Amino acid sequence: MNPQLASDERAQDTTSRLRGASPAADDLLLRACAWCDRVHVDDEWISEESAVRKLRTFDRDAPPRFTHTICPECFERVERQRVEHHANRARVA
Numbered sequence: 001m002n003p004q005l006a007s008d009e010r011a012q013d014t015t016s017r018l019r020g021a022s023p024a025a026d027d028l029l030l031r032a033c034a035w036c037d038r039v040h041v042d043d044e045w046i047s048e049e050s051a052v053r054k055l056r057t058f059d060r061d062a063p064p065r066f067t068h069t070i071c072p073e074c075f076e077r078v079e080r081q082r083v084e085h086h087a088n089r090a091r092v093a
């Protein structure tokens with residue numbers, strides 16, 4: 001048996017299963033943090049690698065689309081830095 005042929009058949013099988021299970025799979029829009037590059041999946045911020053594993057993006061017909069935002073942790077850090085920066089400037093002045 002030709003192993004290449006077998007894996008092609010498996011790939012096609014997976015694709016058709018996914019299509020049947022989720023017709024909107026190609027409309028996936030993920031939110032990514034522009035600061036730490038983590039991705040919002042199932043109500044948590046996880047690394048890109050984890051998101052790829054979890055969402056099996058390579059099994060999809062089209063890659064997911066991304067929109068960029070800031071995650072709550074980065075927002076807090078950036079906001080804290082901003083406040084400290086202004087506090088320091090106020091002390092110097």
Ligand SMILES: [Zn+2]
Binds near residue numbers: 071
């Ligand atoms: Zn972040």
